[in-house]
Amino acid sequence: MRPTAAGSTRVLALAAVLAAVGLLPWLSGRDPALTVLRARSAEQEPTREALDAVRRDLGLDAGPLALLGRWAGGTARGDLGTSWVSGAEVLPSVVSGLQVSLALMGASLAVAVLLACALVAPVLVRGRASGGAFAAMLAAVPEFLLATVALLVCGVWLGWLPTSGWHGPEHMVLPAVALGVPAGGLLGRLVADALPAVLGERWVELWRGAGVSRARIAAAALRRVLPPLVPQSGMVAVGLAGGAVAVETVFAVPGIGRTALGAAKSQDLPLLQGAVLALLVLGLVTGALAALARRRLLGPALRDAGLALPPARPVRAHPAVPVVLAAVLLAAVGWGLLRDPYAVDTTARLAAPSWAYPLGTDGLGRDVLARLGHGAASTVGTAAAVCLLSLLAGLALGFLPGFAAGAADIANALPPVIVGILVAAAAGPGTGGAALAVALISWPPLAAHAAALVQEVRASAFLTAQRAIGASPAWILTRHVLPSVAAPVARHALLRLPGIALALASLGFLGLGAQPPAPEWGLLLDESRAYVERAPWAALAPAVALALLAGLAVSASSLTRPRRTSGAAGRRPVRSPARPAAAGGPCRLPSPAAPGARPGAGPVPAPARKEPAGEA
Structure with a gap:
């Protein structure tokens, strides 16, 4: 590039x-x-x-x-206009909301760093990965789901902390935990997966033989690990900006995300413009600061050296875990499909779970189990369509890395919620708009994977032989390059399906996706918030279903073993690559002139990527 x-x-x-x-x-x-x-x-x-x-x-x-x-x-000039609804200046409202959001993000980052340190400490002590599956599970839990559970348990049932507002430090605890736990799980997982390989490098053995203290070796290993992971860490902050929209909505925090969402719903377009612009600038500044931090950590001697980490060894889950999770999820969905999701029984409003209503009823007397089962088809079906669209875009742009790289940087700075707000403001909320919003920012990891594979295949010896015997470019493209690229990227896209489903559910939860009376999982969570104290089962059912979906994806991908493949005409086997970035996570496309460039933002760079980690 x-x-x-x-x-x-x-x-x-x-x-x-x-x-x-x-x-x-x-x-x-x-x-x-x-x-x-x-x-x-x-x-x-x-x-x-x-x-x-x-x-x-x-x-x-x-x-x-x-x-x-x-x-x-x-x-x-610093003039963002006047609110169409209140008639007040937009700039003070944006600045006030941004201050609240920055304070919440700071507290969330503190929680994330503390959790990441707790996950990394056993690795530094034992020298091998531990708790990787647990960290992956934490990273896969969406913020709005954790916020709902935290509000229900700590705020409603136990009464430990306030459940809404922004009037003191105690109001910051639950929102910061809801945002910081997934971010800390991701950071801890990245560092913990990379540390064992670094601790096995030659210099560590030499330092130990020279009598260097364990604390100094641990500090040096962390400094070795951090530079390649800093861009991913910077994008965690961007993810906090997107997740803060849902968390601020759950806890009624007057931040910039909640301001943007309220402006979109009331069609106060000047206020929406100012809020989205502030969130975009926040994402771009965060990415620039992450790049600057990486350069400072590397120093002038290594800035252009393409510092890479050795391959990581991800921790595998027990084989029974995905089987149990899939059985529970399929049983609930199958049972719900046999029932009517739209039947209203006003005499059974907010009924507790019973044999007639195994998961209780909602505020209109509708069967929660039936709506959960029928909502699975809508949620997962839309996610499959988005996954296919992202796959096609990723394959097409993978052949144009110079064109796609810059657009990928901007797409990485926009969380799905922000794009969903823009799409909803232009076309109105709905399933189609939510699907378009997620598709617009889901293609960079797939395009990065495809670009690396195209680069590898085009540089292989057997293609040189094909050109030498007079094969046409069209023949080489359709018979060799495209088949070698399409299959691995398609499997990569399939691994991202649960993450896309969770992103769609978050938009539905915010009212930007499927509209009532559709039984979509995110919408079910949103509808149950009003009576969560009286009927918590209505909120717990879709929350548990989303958690099972995330856990199933993480545990199943950790069980499969990367395989070594050999191409046509006796090509050499390809090394198993790094784990692909999380759904919606940052990916930078590699330069065609740099065979060692990373196609993904995961912790393990590898020049040859035939399969994303976790695939069979």
Whole structure:
């Protein structure tokens, strides 16, 4: 990837995102004038003359280009406009929400670092990986799910901590834990997986023989591990910005994420523009700080050396774990499919679990088990469609690494929730909009994997022989390159299916995905929040189902063994690669001129990647 091509693509992708934000009033399918008129005077009739007057006042009749230019000019001067709903300046609201979110992110990062240290400490003591499956399970739990469970257990049942608001340090504890635990599981998993291989390197043996203390060796090993993992750690903070939207909604925290979500639902587009712009800048600044930290850790001698970690040995789960999880999940879904998810029994509202209603009923008297079973088809089916779309995009862009690398950087800075808010503001909430939002940021890891495989296959000796005997480029592409790339990337996409399902569920939980009365799992969680104290089983059912899905994905992928494969014409076997990045996680496409470049953001770089780790 040439730096000029990547830089140009990055600038174009950023300009496209900023243009989409600036044109939200024009892209929205609803009439902004009607929204403003109702906000100003709910009793006034929306006549044509009144709506035209509002359009002239807002400058909406000048056209999209003038609208974009006026927004860009005002933003450059620090003027984000006026709220259409409250009439107040947008900038103070954005700054206030950003301050709350930054404080919450700081507390969440503290929780994440403490948890990561607890997961890494046994590895430093024993010199081998331990607890990897537990860390992977923590990393796979979505923030909104953990927030719901924490609110239910610690806030409602035990009454230890407040469940809403932002009035003191005690209000920060539960939201920080909900955000910090998955982030800490991811950080701990990355470092714990990489440390055993580093502790087995030659220099560690020499230091031990020279009598160097264990503490000094541990500090040096951590310094050796951290630089390649810093970009992934930086993207953890970006993930916190996306997860904070749901957590702030659950605990009624007045942060920037909740501000953006409220503005999207009320069609207050100036406030939404300011909030999304702040979140985008936060993601880009975090990525830049992570890159700067990596350069400082490496020092001037190693900055351009492509420092890589030795291959890690992931911890495998017990073979019975995925079998048990799959059996429980399939039994619940199959039983629910035999029941009616839309039947309303007003006499059994919020009924406790019984033989007639094994998982109880919701606020309208509908069978929770039936809605859970029928929602599985919607949730997993949509995720499969998104997975297929991401696979096709990843394969296509894998052949154009110079074009895709810059766009991948921007996509990595946008969590699914933020993209979902933008799509919902332009096209309205719905299953299709949620699927589009997740697909827009799910392709970078697959494109990175495909680009590395294309680079490897094109450099192989048997393709040189094919060219020498006169094979056409089309023949080589369709008979050798594409088959060698498509199958491993397809298996990689399949491994990402549960993560995509969880992202869709989070959008449904926020009201940006499937709409009532659809029995979608995220929507079921959102509908049950209002009566979680009276009927916790309605919230626990989809929460446990999502946890089982995440656990099944983690345990099943940890059981499968990477295999060595050999290609056509006696190609050499390929080393098993690193574990692919988590769904929605950062991936940078490798340069065609750099055979050692990493196709994924996982802890183990490898020049040849035929299969993502955890595949059979």
